[in-house]
Amino acid sequence: MSTLLEVSGVSVTFDGFRAINNLSFQIGKAELRAIIGPNGAGKTTFMDIVTGKTRPDTGRVIWGDKSVSLLKMSEAQIARAGVGRKFQRPTVFEDQSVFDNLLLALKKDRGPFPVLFYRSSARDRERVEELAGEIGLADQLPRKSGELSHGQKQWLEIGMLLAQDPQLLLVDEPAAGMTLEEREHTTDLLVQAAKTRAVVVVEHDMEFVRRLNCKVTVLHEGAVLAEGGLDHVTANKDVIDVYLGR
Ligand SMILES: Nc1ncnc2c1ncn2[C@@H]1O[C@H](COP(=O)(O)OP(=O)(O)OP(=O)(O)O)[C@@H](O)[C@H]1O
Ligand SMILES: [Mg+2]
Numbered sequence: 001m002s003t004l005l006e007v008s009g010v011s012v013t014f015d016g017f018r019a020i021n022n023l024s025f026q027i028g029k030a031e032l033r034a035i036i037g038p039n040g041a042g043k044t045t046f047m048d049i050v051t052g053k054t055r056p057d058t059g060r061v062i063w064g065d066k067s068v069s070l071l072k073m074s075e076a077q078i079a080r081a082g083v084g085r086k087f088q089r090p091t092v093f094e095d096q097s098v099f100d101n102l103l104l105a106l107k108k109d110r111g112p113f114p115v116l117f118y119r120s121s122a123r124d125r126e127r128v129e130e131l132a133g134e135i136g137l138a139d140q141l142p143r144k145s146g147e148l149s150h151g152q153k154q155w156l157e158i159g160m161l162l163a164q165d166p167q168l169l170l171v172d173e174p175a176a177g178m179t180l181e182e183r184e185h186t187t188d189l190l191v192q193a194a195k196t197r198a199v200v201v202v203e204h205d206m207e208f209v210r211r212l213n214c215k216v217t218v219l220h221e222g223a224v225l226a227e228g229g230l231d232h233v234t235a236n237k238d239v240i241d242v243y244l245g246r
Helices: 043-050 075-081 098-107 122-134 150-162 180-193 206-212 230-234 237-243
Strands: 003-014 017-028 032-036 058-063 083-086 168-172 198-202 215-220 223-228
Touching (some): 032 043, 043 198, 083 150, 122 180, 150 180, 206 230
Parallel strands (some): 032 215
């Protein structure tokens, strides 16, 4: 599998505390990857580095076929280069319909016209319906987004990211606060999304990670502790020790 993102030898220190410690990590195109690890392992910081929010002290972050360095790019440039990130709190426009939120996301970065005055083309409407189908909200399009359940809002936000067609989607703890049923739908959605792009999911819920059925990277103290299938990494002695607090 060809590499989409390569992080190598990255370290970040916050006030003398080394949150990321010589981290190396690779992800292939259209790969689904789970990242697990105890609180403070550096999972969110890893995403902050890839998206340009946090700058490492050392190391390289190389992206795409042209092997460009993301470290030289602004957050906006990184997003435009094809890195989408989902934050834990959904940032949907609550007063707008599901349809309008998706349309807005589709039209983001496209010209100076205010989206509210924008007349959607038949192609756009088709694409919005397609996206709604992918996230399981096809029957919710006219609804005000503020009326959606917590899970539905999270899916809408994922749909809004997919509208931008990222090559890499970073998702931090998507299952938090979801019902079991919502979690199951979320795994299906992420598995589906990873068929055409790379998806990296940080999650504490092991049942959720199991359903993703993908390679797992265990982070601990800012570095990779183990990597492989979930059964493989959870049988690893170092991983067991870390999770048992030894
Ligand atoms: N901006 C910051 N300033 C100072 N310290 C930070 C900052 N961001 C993260 N840290 C510290 O870096 C370490 C790694 O934090 P990070 O949020 O990446 O962990 P995490 O693996 O996402 O944990 P969790 O599972 O709890 O979300 C923690 O000790 C955290 O307190
Ligand atoms: Mg975190």
